[in-house]
Amino acid sequence: MKTTGGTDDQKRRAGESAAEAVTDGAVVGLGTGSTAAFAIRAIGRMVDSGLDVRGVPTSFASRELAREQSIPLVDLEEVVGGDEPGIDLAIDGADQVVIDEGGAEEDVGAMIKGGGAAHAREKVVDAAADRLLVVADPSKEATTLDSAVPVEVLPDARATVAREIRAAGGEPTLRRAQRKDGPVVTDNGNLVLDCSFGAIDDPASLARTIATVPGVLEHGLFVGLADEVHVGTDDGVRVIES
Numbered sequence: 602m603k604t605t606g607g608t609d610d611q612k613r614r615a616g617e618s619a620a621e622a623v624t625d626g627a628v629v630g631l632g633t634g635s636t637a638a639f640a641i642r643a644i645g646r647m648v649d650s651g652l653d654v655r656g657v658p659t660s661f662a663s664r665e666l667a668r669e670q671s672i673p674l675v676d677l678e679e680v681v682g683g684d685e686p687g688i689d690l691a692i693d694g695a696d697q698v699v700i701d702e703g704g705a706e707e708d709v710g711a712m713i714k715g716g717g718a719a720h721a722r723e724k725v726v727d728a729a730a731d732r733l734l735v736v737a738d739p740s741k742e743a744t745t746l747d748s749a750v751p752v753e754v755l756p757d758a759r760a761t762v763a764r765e766i767r768a769a770g771g772e773p774t775l776r777r778a779q780r781k782d783g784p785v786v787t788d789n790g791n792l793v794l795d796c797s798f799g800a801i802d803d804p805a806s807l808a809r810t811i812a813t814v815p816g817v818l819e820h821g822l823f824v825g826l827a828d829e830v831h832v833g834t835d836d837g838v839r840v841i842e843s
């Protein structure tokens with residue numbers, strides 16, 4: 602289900618552009634995926650140069666990469682709640698994002714995430730951040746979302762969730778591991794159903810519908826969360842506000 606159409610240069614430009622928004626003293630949500638990884642590496646270089654930041658990783662993979670880059674890490678519990686500073690900014694990738702001005706204006710910035718099965722923790726961190734900057738290459742752009750929506754489900758609820766997804770007009774497919782005989786298991790120990798709905802005309806409504814199904818831990822529709830989308834191109838970066 603993962604879109605891999607962009608080049609590394611495009612992804613790097615997007616990641617580095619978003620990383621420029623990180624300021625001294627900030628708490629930063631560190632997204633998952635090949636594009637967010639460029640932002641994490643850029644933040645690592647800024648830390649090397651003396652920038653004081655604390656990162657909140659969104660997955661096992663982003664934690665590992667941040668450690669490699671010597672970015673100081675904190676748990677959500679340490680920065681959210683009470684007098685804690687919260688998360689100033691999150692930088693995260695997308696598998697598909699609405700940025701075409703021809704689409705419905707309120708849907709600009711709506712996206713599908715979870716190609717790497719990290720969308721549950723990503724949504725927690727991204728939603729907690731004061732600002733969410735999305736990093737993408739042009740292959741992720743859409744007028745209308747139509748990729749399959751990753752849905753993380755409790756293993757025991759796989760069949761019941763699949764039935765409800767069909768009732769909502771979707772076609773669920775259990776995500777299988779590529780280098781192991783069996784399903785993908787998320788960082789949280791759950792399974793992923795990739796659910797095709799065709800063109801999603803009302804992402805907010807579908808997001809609500811899927812979220813109410815018992816056994817769904819989280820789904821990959823992110824609506825109303827993005828503040829900016831940084832699209833890396835062959836010769837620069839386009840920043841779309843949403």
Ligand SMILES: O=C[C@H](O)[C@H](O)[C@H](O)COP(=O)(O)O
Nearest residue numbers: 634635636694715716717719
């Ligand atoms: O689960 C993975 C995440 O949602 C990623 O942010 C998303 O799949 C985009 O990844 P990439 O930048 O590698 O295309």
